[in-house]
Structures are given as structure tokens and as C-alpha cells.
Amino acid sequence: MSTAGESCWLCGRPIDTLIQWHHPLPKAKKGKAKVPVHPICHKAIHAQFTNSELARFGEDRARLLENAALAKFVAWLANKPPDFHAPTR
Numbered sequence: 001m002s003t004a005g006e007s008c009w010l011c012g013r014p015i016d017t018l019i020q021w022h023h024p025l026p027k028a029k030k031g032k033a034k035v036p037v038h039p040i041c042h043k044a045i046h047a048q049f050t051n052s053e054l055a056r057f058g059e060d061r062a063r064l065l066e067n068a069a070l071a072k073f074v075a076w077l078a079n080k081p082p083d084f085h086a087p088t089r
Helices: 039-048 051-057 068-077
Strands: 020-022 035-037
Touching: 020 039, 035 039, 039 068
Parallel strands: none
Antiparallel strands: 020 035
16 A cells, blocks of 8 residues: 555654554444554554544544643654654553
């Protein structure tokens, strides 16, 4: 699968070679739509929110970024290279 021209739904940085597909409305809650994200961004979303929370507002990127920890993470990530990865908690 080509990632050329893709950008991360969460952080907006380009995606180079590492791509994951996030369900803004979780599959467990009958979500079908998928958005491209970096693996590190995918982990950060799921570290901050439960599937129940994502079912309520997970399709609203702006609402997710109201979470102070996630907003701080995205700001920190802004100048990192496209395939940057680091351990997340």
C-alpha cells in the first residue's frame, strides 16, 4: 500500500513508510471509517482515551486535542521526522 501524499490525521505530519489505520469510532463500537496515523500517534490516542470515550467524540480531532496531554504530545512531535518513533506510556 502506497503512503505517498498521506498525512497523519492526528498530527498532520507527512507519513513516510510507517502507517497505521485508526478507527475514530472504534470497531468495537461499530466504527468502519479509518484514517491514516503514525504508529506513535495511534498509541498516544489509545493511551489517553478509552473506546467508550472515542465512541462519544473520537471522530472530532479538535475535541481530542482539547486533552492537555495529547495536545502537548502533538506539539512536541511537530518538528520530528515523518517516521519518528519513541516509546510511549
